[in-house]
Amino acid sequence: MLNSIICGDRMLGAGPIRDMIASAANGLLAMGIAPGDRVAILMRNEIESVVATAAIQHVGAYSVQINWHSHPEEAAYVIADSGARLLIGHRDLLAAANPHLPPRLALIEVPVSPTIVAAYGASAGRAELPFGHGATLWDDWLAAQSATAPDASMAAETIIYTSGTSGRPKGVIRAAASGDLAQRSETMRQTVFDIGPGARVLVPAPIYHTAPHLFALRALRQADLLVLMTRFDAAQFLELVARHGITHAYLVAPLFQRLLQLSDAEWARHDLSSLRFVLHAGSPCPVALKAQAIDRMGPIINEYYGSTETGPNTFCNSHDWLAHPGTAGRPVPGVDIRFVDDAGHDVAQGNPGEIIVRNNNYTDFTYIGLPQERQALDRDGYVATGDIGYQTAEGFVFICDRKRDLVISGGVNIYPAEIEAALQAMPGIQDCAVFGIPDTNFGEALAAHVQAAPGAIGINADTVRRHLSARIASFKVPRVIEFCDSLPRDDAGKIRKRVLRQPYWENAGRQI
DSSP: OOSEEEETTEEEEHHHHHHHHHHHHHHHHHTTOOTTOEEEEEOOSOHHHHHHHHHHHHTTOEEEEOOTTSOHHHHHHHHHHHTOSEEEEEHHHHHHHGGGOOTTOEEEEEOOOHHHHHHHOOOOSOOOOOTTOOOEEHHHHHHTSOSSOOOOOOOOOOEEEOOOTTSSOOEEEEOOOOHHHHHHHHHHHHHHHOOOTTOEEEEOSOTTSHHHHHHHHHHHHHOSEEEEOSSOOHHHHHHHHHHHTOOEEEEOHHHHHHHHTSOHHHHHTSOOTTOOEEEEOSSOOOHHHHHHHHHHHOTTEEEEEEETTTEEEEEEOHHHHHHSTTOOBEEOTTEEEEEEOTTSOBOOTTSOEEEEEEETTSOOEEETTOHHHHHHTEETTEEEEEEEEEEOTTOOEEEEEEGGGOEEETTEEEOHHHHHHHHHTSTTEEEEEEEEEEETTTEEEEEEEEEEOTTOOSOSHHHHHHHHHTTSOGGGSOSEEEEOSOOOBOTTSOBOHHHHHHHHHTTSSOOO
């Protein structure tokens, strides 16, 4: 168990953390929350968020993590779809969601800390809530409970909703593991997250996402210290590592990019020698960017490839990555990975195919209310990921692209990630996205949206085409090249290609 949690100017020691979790667990039982029930959380990174999640799991209920950036109607959809009986949220977020909340939903209102007020300009006042919801203040709720921990139930997995790029988000739910399966899951998580006694952990990414959520919860149960960043600031990240002797941190690709934009002098100001394990996941990190990050931070950067549905599938440390640039690593113990064609047949080694996975470290999952969509992913006991990749003779997995991002132009399959990798290797290119657009003659053509690095000179469509023509086949060079100040990414680091595609397809009369 943690010695302390820090978030902004707040710090809680081991005793108060233990008492707060116990009081919250007793409060949940007093409200009739039972094993298998769902409790929604609508909060930014905050001490109360991890405490509430731990308490929910203690009583055997499912915590439902809601992206607080969601539109209030989207948040209300997740609450209703999950069947949540209780919503615990920051008071300003509850106020925004107010008109859309389901009736008879119990509410617990968490105060907005000065750190959040400063970071987001949030209101710290009481939430204006609809008649009948009967919101209870977090502090009053805890004060009314015993701080003696109740008997624990088997901890349920957190329910995370997928991003919903092809429709409404879907809630991923699985039963808790026990016995040998629970031990295999624990072994796998230790391999991937590396957090144990003595670890001092920094989580700057939003903990409603799967990977940072698991990272933070593991720190809560195994580490010495957990530091949460309410909002990422690159210079503050370095300062926190130095100040608290951080040993473990979780990052995503855009955060590496922001860290590398800091000056040599800024890096030199901080003693970062304690940092020995940095994990990233969620989206691939461009090869050039990751190489720069390893050069700057040392061979301490690790990654895993996985999903909310399947969990971690592969793992890769810096040494393996430097020997095989761009790899997502080898399958972790207990995971079987295959690469198949559209007919479900295994492709030859080294050839791209859809990645299907069987993770023997987890209980099976389904989608809340959508068992048919879960069934649609089944491939004789394996789960279709929708990702395209291949595996080398040495066992290293490379991710080519998302299956839905595949562009078919004139009957030829083109993987945008290959073109993006070539673009990212061009000096002066900071970010890029390649995707399909409608074409009368070929069905689809390629478009590239490119973000030049600050101060880059001589970057234009012609220089980009010349760079690509020297590295890839001519039919893979995008017909349309647009420059932009920034590319839309979600806070897991994934480029929102749907936003980029939409203007091209909206009058095409088709979407493919």
